[in-house]
Every structure is written in structure tokens, then in C-alpha cells.
Amino acid sequence: MRRILIISLLASLIGVQPGLADDDPSPDATTRGKAIAFDRNKGNCLACHAIEGGELAGNYGPPLLLMKVRFPERADLRAQIWDAAVNDPNTRMPPYGRHRILTEEEIDLVVDFIHTL
């Protein structure tokens, strides 16, 4: 609850309203997405990103929070994970989709989870 409060506070500060989006994923999808994101042999996102609920995270990349604010469009978030080089050719993030590190279905589940952060 407190986190939601902080988020909506921050969000209102920068003028975005994080409402319940129409495309809110099922709890099952976010659970599975979280498992893939945290799995060292799958997403291994924690190697680089602090993510709520994850331990021993690195700080190679920015903490993942306020994702609906940062990425109002789910498609933009998916694009960042699929191939971060499209946004920034000097990116230091692996191209999960372009290099088939994760399957398209796994990426969808990860996006579902990350978008809840």
C-alpha cells in the first residue's frame, strides 16, 4: 500500500495518473513473468537492476520502478526489453528478443510483470 502511495505521489508530481489500465495482465502472468525475470538462467534482470522482491541485485542498470510512468505504452516497454539498442545504440542491456535470449512468450510475461512495478 505504501509503495502504491509513493508511486501515485511521485506520479502526480510529474503529472501522470497511473490508473488501472485496460490491459492489466492476470496475476498468473505476472507471477510467471517474475519467475522468468528473476531466474539466473532466463532474464537474470537482477544482475543489473534492483527490482522489488528481488535480492542481491546489481546496479549496472537503473532500478526498475515507476514503470507505468516511465513506459505508459506497454509496447514501448516491450521494445526496450526486446532490443534496447533501438533506443540507444550504446546501450549496455542485452537484446532479449533480437538475440533470442528469451522466447517471445517469455518476453510477454516479463513485460506483464515489469509493467506492474
Place this chain on the structure above:
Amino acid sequence: MNNKILLLSVIIGLFTGTGATAGPEEDRTAMLEYYTGRFPDVPLQEFANGLYAFDEIAREQWIEMEDFPPYEIAIEDGQALFEAPFANGKSYADCFDNGGIGIRQQYPYFDADLGEVVTLELAINQCRAANDEEPLPYLTGDLAAISAYMSYTSRGNTINVKVPQDNPSALAAYESGKQYYYTRRGQLNFACMSCHVQSAGLMLRADRLSTTLGHATHWPVYRAKWGEIGTLHKRISECNSQVFAKPLEPQSIEYRNLEYFLTYMSNGLELNGPASRR
């Protein structure tokens, strides 16, 4: 200079590296400026200690480990191996300047006759070949021990790798090493510089990333994770594997060129090998 612009020039410098103005010395100065801007409190020579230059907690554990240096046995073994005569009665001392003592700072160098970069490890096997001895494996074991002893006798000497300006082949070897350092590879699509330039000082999971500056000062290394002493090319293979790129053969021309570039970047630092790392 603004640090962001500097980073960009360090990154982009590499893609325009073959241009007329950029040369090894310009590259080294840009690196130096970038890292000293990024780590203003770290004294220059401290970069020779890798991540322990700026990770306080890891540094404490490392200093404790150095109370009983885990590479000491390798130095002793290496000295015995170094001094033992070959079947023909000669020894390593006959192959090297100054009997092989205190000379590591000259390596790697570009051998104009051979037309290739010669690292100290390659030179050890060249010496064996010249004396009709079988080559030793390059990653760990006896060769690493001999290298450790030779490093030990060179401690405190200043790295002074040369890229002779009048030899286009030497410059080409340096450029190819530099190119390797800045090229993305592997399923994870990282270049060496993605981690050690762009992300130096940050944490990849539990690992604090060290700087390119100082990467060539302290080999071979006893690594707790390996449980033995290993050469620079062993470490590079591992960094390749981490991003799911296929490592090259140790002492392949590509790795030797890479070591040429890498060591040039540490010119001016003092040798402090062998060393321990976790």
C-alpha cells in the same frame, strides 16, 4: 572536459581509431582522463589493484587475503622451474634479456621479424621450442608459475609497451586489439568496454567492475574462484564465456593483439604481479 563527452569520445574514438589523428598515445590519454574524472579520489597507481581500488569492503577482504599471499607457492615453484636446466643444459635465463630477471615491463612487444605481438607467455614457450622442449599449456600450471616468478622479479618496474610508429604492422596489431575491445559479441551482445569502460565501478550482481586501466599490471593471478594461479588469457576467456561468446585459443594472434592494446593502456603504471583476486 565534461565526463559524458569524454565517455563518448572514448567510445567513439574507437570507431574512428584508424583515422589519422588518433593513435595509441591519444587513446591512452583519453582513457586516463576518463577514469581519473570518474574516480577522482583514486590515486593513479591504485588502478593496478583492480576493483579493490574503489570497493572498500572487497578491499578489506583482499588485504586480509594478502597477509598469506595465495600465489606465494606459485612464485617458489616458478623459480625452481625457471632455474632448472633444459635437457640440453641451457635454461630460460639464456633466452631473455638480463637473464629473464625484472623484464616483464617490456612485454608484450611487436616482433618485427615475426610480424606478430609476443607476450611473455608466448616467449616462454618460444624459449622452450628453441631448446627442443615441448610447449607448456597457457592457462594454468607450470607456465603460469614461471610467469608468476618472472612478474615477481619485475615488481615495481613501470610498464613501457611500445607501438613503434615506423612500423605499420605494429600499429595494425594494436588497432586490431583495440577493435576487439570495442566490438560487441556473444548472445548478450557486450563488448569488453561495455563492462570495463562504460560500467566500471558499478555492480554486476555481486561483482564490482574494474577499470581497463590497470588490467595488465598484475598477471598471473591467483583467483579464489579458480583455486589456482591463471594467466590473463584465462581471465579473458572467462569474460568471453560470461556473455556466451566462444573464447579464442589462448595466445591466439587476436588475444595477443588484445593484450598489446590492454597493456598499452596501462603504460606508466607499476607492475605488481602476481596478485590475488576473489
